[in-house]
Amino acid sequence: MDQRVKSERRREAAPNLEVRPAVSEPTEVRSWSGALRKRRGLILAILLIGAVAVVALALWWEHASQYQSTDDAFIDARTVQISSQVGAAIVDVPVTDNQMVEAGAVLVRLDNRDFRAQVDQTKAQVAQNEAGIANLNAQIGAQQARIEEANKQVAQAQAALTWAQQEADRYVQLAKQGTATQEQAQQYSSNLLQSQASFAAAEANAIAAYKQIPVLEAQRQSAEAQLLQARAAEEQAAANLSRTVITAPIAGRVTKLSAAKGNYAAVGQALSMFVPRDIWVTANFKETQLDAMRPGQPVTIAIDAYPGRTFKGHVDSIQSGSGTAFSILPAENATGNYVKIVQRVPVKIVFNEPPDVLLGPGMSVVPTVKVR
16 A cells, blocks of 8 residues: 655656645744744844833933922012102103113102192291291390399499498498598498498399390200201101102013003002012922022023023022911911821022013923032
8 A cells, every 4th residue: 555645646746846735734833942043133122222221211310310390480579569658640651561761760750839839838947947046046145145244233233332331330430439420420321221232133133134044045945846846847848749759769660550640649559560670580399309409509490481492590599488388378287187288388599690581570480400
């Protein structure tokens, strides 16, 4: 019996025909080692890419750990509310909205006629009080002269009294000796009494003249007090007059201008807002980002209004407390159910150089601080 397989018989019957194996015949099984050897290049490429990815991830993580950034940040400034300190009509507004002005530039002028009249009135009052003091000084000087005159009169009366006393004593002795008449003795005794009265009157006049000095000095002190009051009123009037011209406190930009010529400006009424040139960035970092953050560290500032540009700055200071601690209604964790929330702490970042673009409070920025 022919034991050859069908494929051998087919090759013999048709030697030029290619004989294909039967479908049901098992194919040769390739080993894993062979497959790995054939795909060795692909596997090495995958391993190399993985190693590069791991190294790149490690480098990125090392680089990222050197920086802290937040999008909860904005431009900040100490805006000034320009208001009127006196009540008067607005006569001129020489500025317009969003105008940049220098320190001392006139923003609003008020009607100053009433205030100028008050200044003139207080100046007249000062002059009147000064004249009153000068008059009292003159009276005191004249009184000093009267005192000197009264003292001389006292001395003269004292001399006359002494002479009258001596004459009276002498004629009394002569009358006792009989060399003078009794009438002469009585006459000189009468002269003594008149001299004593004249001396007493001179002393009283001197005392009265001397006591008039304190009265005049008290009047002068009262006049000096009135003069100080008048000068204070003059200074107040001059200050009110100066307040009729409202100027820029520092260099900056006029914003939200509401003053208009012809309107009445009441005391304390807001006429405009004023944004100084000195601006900075207030960045609210999470408290977990502040571990390595210190004042002086460099900052790269990206401003949403100017994409593609960055500005250099540095950390100026870190607020001593979270933002919510200084809010109008701070959190009260001692009441109700407590849920721990990561707090944000304001960090002040200043520009190294004034930006050459228009910036204002509230504009969004993204600061990146290099902490290591």
